Amino acid sequence: MTDAEINKKAPGEAALLIIDMMTDLDFPGGKEMLPGVRSAAHAIAGLITDCRDAGVPIVYVNDNYGQWHSERSRLIERVEGTRAQEVVDLLRPRDDDFFVVKPQFSGFYATNLPVLLPKLGARRLILTGISTDICVLFTAADAHMREYDLWVPADCVASQDEQRTRWALDIMANSMNAETKRAADLKLRDWIR
Known part of the structure; x- marks a missing residue:
């Protein structure tokens, strides 16, 4: 990625992360x-x-x-025709969206995300995707350690069961000061102000 590919800084210093939704x-x-x-x-589609x-x-x-x-195209081809x-x-x-491939639970571990986000001018992250209690939680923890402000919309995440989702959202809200209001209840324009 070159600076020429990034035309302007992120409005509200925000970026939307969609975690592991290209899945089978x-x-x-x-x-x-x-x-x-x-x-x-x-819910994520509305936020997009x-x-x-x-x-x-x-x-x-x-x-x-x-x-x-x-890489991006191979991962998407892999999930074509599956239950998801x-x-x-x-x-x-879309072609102009950014795509980061991760080898483990956190989006920050062994990826270019720690380099990309500052290039975008992002200091505030909206975390969405699966699984709330694993990959979303680990990404949130790494983001929190890097002093990003977080919004994890409760209606934009999923886990194997609702109890695990609530547990992870409670941890992110109480230990990482993450906003967890649903995207249906907190509008993007209000959060990026």
Whole structure:
């Protein structure tokens, strides 16, 4: 990535991170997650529209599923025709969206995210995706340690069950000072002011 690819700084110093939503849900508990993932995907889709309208950069942060030669197109091809096809169709990244491939739970671990976010001028992150109690939580913890302000909309995340989602949201709210109001209840324009 060169500076020439980044034309302006992020409005409200914000960036939207979409974590692990390009998925086939082919893992233990994935089938059970599908209803929650679908619901979160619809809320994320609305937030994507708001971010595009406001000029807030969108960064997909996605697991490599152990495919070490993987990149954006291969990861998306991998999930075509799976139980999560509706989610992929709803949230498919555009060419001008950023895409970070991660090898582990946190979006910051062994990725270019710590370099990209300052280039975008982002100091405030909106974290969405799956799983709330693993990858979203670990990314939030790393972001908090780097002093990012956080909004984790409760309707834009999903886990294997609602109890785990609530538990992780409580940790992020109480230990990381994250805002956890639903995207349906807190408008992007109000959060980026």
